[in-house]
Amino acid sequence: MRVSRTGMTVVALLITLSGVEAGAGQLGQLGKVTEGVKKVGELRDLQVTDAEEQQLGQDVSARIRERYGVVQSAPVHRYVSLVGRTIAAASSRPALPWTFIVLDTDGVNAFAAPGGYVHITRGALALMQDEAELAGVLAHEIVHITGKHTIRSMQKTKAVQMGASETLSGNAALLDRVVAATYESIVERGFGREDERESDAAGVALISRVGYQPAALGTILARLKERNASSRERRGLFASHPDMQSRLDGIAGTITKQKLTGTVTLSERYRQAITYTPKPLSDIATVDAGAAGLTGSDSKAAPAPAPADDKAKKDEPRRRSFGLGRMMPGSGGEKSQAQVTGSGAARGVDPERDARGGSNPALVAVSISAADLQAFRKAGGLTAAGA
Numbered sequence: 001m002r003v004s005r006t007g008m009t010v011v012a013l014l015i016t017l018s019g020v021e022a023g024a025g026q027l028g029q030l031g032k033v034t035e036g037v038k039k040v041g042e043l044r045d046l047q048v049t050d051a052e053e054q055q056l057g058q059d060v061s062a063r064i065r066e067r068y069g070v071v072q073s074a075p076v077h078r079y080v081s082l083v084g085r086t087i088a089a090a091s092s093r094p095a096l097p098w099t100f101i102v103l104d105t106d107g108v109n110a111f112a113a114p115g116g117y118v119h120i121t122r123g124a125l126a127l128m129q130d131e132a133e134l135a136g137v138l139a140h141e142i143v144h145i146t147g148k149h150t151i152r153s154m155q156k157t158k159a160v161q162m163g164a165s166e167t168l169s170g171n172a173a174l175l176d177r178v179v180a181a182t183y184e185s186i187v188e189r190g191f192g193r194e195d196e197r198e199s200d201a202a203g204v205a206l207i208s209r210v211g212y213q214p215a216a217l218g219t220i221l222a223r224l225k226e227r228n229a230s231s232r233e234r235r236g237l238f239a240s241h242p243d244m245q246s247r248l249d250g251i252a253g254t255i256t257k258q259k260l261t262g263t264v265t266l267s268e269r270y271r272q273a274i275t276y277t278p279k280p281l282s283d284i285a286t287v288d289a290g291a292a293g294l295t296g297s298d299s300k301a302a303p304a305p306a307p308a309d310d311k312a313k314k315d316e317p318r319r320r321s322f323g324l325g326r327m328m329p330g331s332g333g334e335k336s337q338a339q340v341t342g343s344g345a346a347r348g349v350d351p352e353r354d355a356r357g358g359s360n361p362a363l364v365a366v367s368i369s370a371a372d373l374q375a376f377r378k379a380g381g382l383t384a385a386g387a
């Protein structure tokens with residue numbers, strides 16, 4: 001893979017890669033293999049500049065906001081942005097134009113889009129009890145962006161194929177396809193396990209560096225697990241979902257191994273800023289897949305059941321339900337795939353993701369100066385740790 005100076009390499013076409021790797025073990029064929037790798041690279045690589053990553057993120061975010069609506073509250077956006085920017089400033093990509101968006105839905109979820117767009121739902125804020133928990137979830141999403149998982153998740157779907165000489169800039173049709181594929185992989189499928197583990201581990205390290213208690217991410221995930229365990233017994237999936245337990249164990253392990261020592265939680269400041277009441281899972285109104293455009297490619301033009309269902313059936317058992325985007329344990333994940341059959345199971349019904357959203361997709365503008373950020377950190381006993 002080539003990597004440009006300014007951007008990253010998008011692998012659009014993953015065909016024949018496994019064949020090449022299999023051959024790579026045979027020394028005698030090394031010359032041939034190298035040639036093969038080069039040729040494959042020329043076919044499938046697409047340069048994405050930082051500006052193109054921005055464009056992609058902006059368009060994907062617009063889709064997410066169309067789907068769920070945006071809470072039209074400046075104070076709520078200001079508070080979430082202050083917490084988010086405190087963390088982002090200590091991340092490996094502090095200079096991205098970070099944007100924090102509160103989605104108008106009771107479902108508990110968070111979505112990272114490329115280029116610095118972090119979305120968190122009103123339902124997730126309602127479930128949290130202090131600022132450190134919010135910081136943990138935002139940091140997890142921030143790492144999805146700084147680690148470029150958001151780009152990689154789209155690549156893995158193999159949904160977009162492009163020629164070597166194509167670029168996103170000035171190619172509206174290609175951009176549309178990439179936006180659709182990225183939206184689908186972020187909202188519908190979530191990230192892969194390795195990306196989730198990396199986001200959990202790097203996320204707790206990140207919040208601890210600025211002073212927050214790192215265990216807070218585990219605390220909010222455990223509370224979510226508990227809420228869902230008591231709320232939908234008929235599924236019987238939530239209490240013992242292995243992915244969530246493995247994530248909780250992973251977070252605890254990271255804190256011990258890296259000797260993370262942050263202690264700030266700020267429950268009082270959180271309660272003053274966020275006053276939403278959490279809703280039990282059973283009270284969350286949902287919309288059906290077709291109406292919400294949940295299968296991805298075109299929410300307005302596809303009111304019918306998804307043509308992507310067949311593909312989803314194949315891909316989902318492995319990838320579903322393992323992110324903050326899939327925060328809910330058992331939301332169409334391994335167990336439900338194994339135990340439930342029928343058309344509902346194919347998509348993996350997920351009340352959090354399928355939750356009804358608000359109707360106003362407009363961004364809420366927030367202006368935060370360096371002095372504002374400094375004052376916010378100081379008042380909270382936080383520091384401006386570098387990356």
Ligand SMILES: [Zn+2]
Binds near residue numbers: 141
């Ligand atoms: Zn995640």
